[in-house]
Amino acid sequence: MTASREDFEQRLRAIGAARYHDLHPFHDRLHGGQCTIDEVRAWVINRYYYQHSIPMKDAAFMSRVESPELRRIWRSRMEDHDGKDGNEGGIWRWLRLAEAVGLDPDYVASCQGVLPATRFAVDAYVRFVREKTLLEAVAASLTELFAPKIHANRIEGLLKNYAFANDSALSYFRHRLQEAPKDVAFGLSWVLDHADTQERQDMAANALIFKTDVLWSQLDALWAAYVTPARIPPGAWQPDTATTLAAVR
Template identity: 75%
Template sequence: MREPASRADFEARLRRIGDERYHDKHPFHGLLHSGGCTMDQVQAWVINRYYYQSRIPMKDAAFMSRVEDPALRRAWRSRIEDHDGTAENEGGISRWLRLAEAVNLDPEYVASTRGVLAGTRFAVDAYVRFVRDKTLLEAVASSLTELFAPKIHSERIAGLLAHYDFADDNSTAYFQNRLKEAPKDVAFGLAWVLDHADTAEKQDACAAALTFKTDVLWSQLDALHSAYVAPARIPPGAWQPGEGQLEKAA
């Protein structure tokens, strides 16, 4: 039997996965944050990333459907509220649709998920199924990409505000709120994983789950870059620039 790594070493192993594989290293993000994206490319990102947002509460419900412990379900439930909203909080999905409007997309078109890239669907659906099918420990570990999210959200807010006319407090509200919400989720998730991964095998499974999740995120940006950044190859059936606009361009 291998000994499990210490808590600190195991946490360092998980953080290294982010250093090496998190999608903030993908060239599309450099393009977006530096102002190098055309408005068509920004719209393509908003349309495709919406599909990911829209599936997150389904992923969290799939997780909760398998949790027998009411305390764990209660702790997890706020994730669904953060995305779907409550009486006091409009929720992340609604905020994302405000971003869609700000970039001149019809929010009904975006919410229909028509035109989403097949590569985006396959990656996101793989994540929902992973959480539905794997152990609870692997499911929680796969959520730990939130460890690496505050940096990308901060860069994105600064980059969008600096470089694009559409960016203001309203259109970047999604990211502003995630900066507030994500830290409590990830603190809980990280502690839960460190507590429960008490063998070397379980630690390996957690590292594999987090690696899988970085693939889910990276693969979405690959599909986006391949379809909409020169030399662009838009797959059959995917969104074509000009579709789903909020108002006719002048």
């Protein structure tokens, strides 16, 4: 039986409440000031791979959209990350964070030190958006429903606990507090409009679950490599290498 619009929205929100990566212990460690500077650096390096892939994901989505109106609305997501007309964009803001924690931004942008599991998870998300239905692709983006809370907690926690944290270093998160709500308001409305059968509602819900798995698996990989058992895979970033700048503690 097809759920009402209101009940289906609650189903989507319940997925976030149970599965969003704000529940991962790495975020407790990060926001609570318990991460070493190298653990923070590893997070910045690996999260950059996700950030830099988002515009490619959105370009793949737009290449399949026949509606000029939908393309026009969706295009702003790419501009938020890539930048436009005085807006430096989220990717450059993330590289500013990388420099603030003592990393060489060029090294981070090269993606050379990314964990294999991070690469596999993010690439799987890009493929998902490229190959699945438009409904599933939009539904997968709805993790942004749950992002404002984690961004606010991150800003508060980093400012409180780390010397590198300042308005410049954390500008990515402050901008996302302004940018994400408009994106998610449109995406949620679009999904609720188009998930008009039980089958389509199940497709959308499963797409959102997939995306939460993508985010969670990245943190699992980070934890295993840099927290415990601290087994860094071959080719991934190694602390105390020439990829760091002046010491930051």
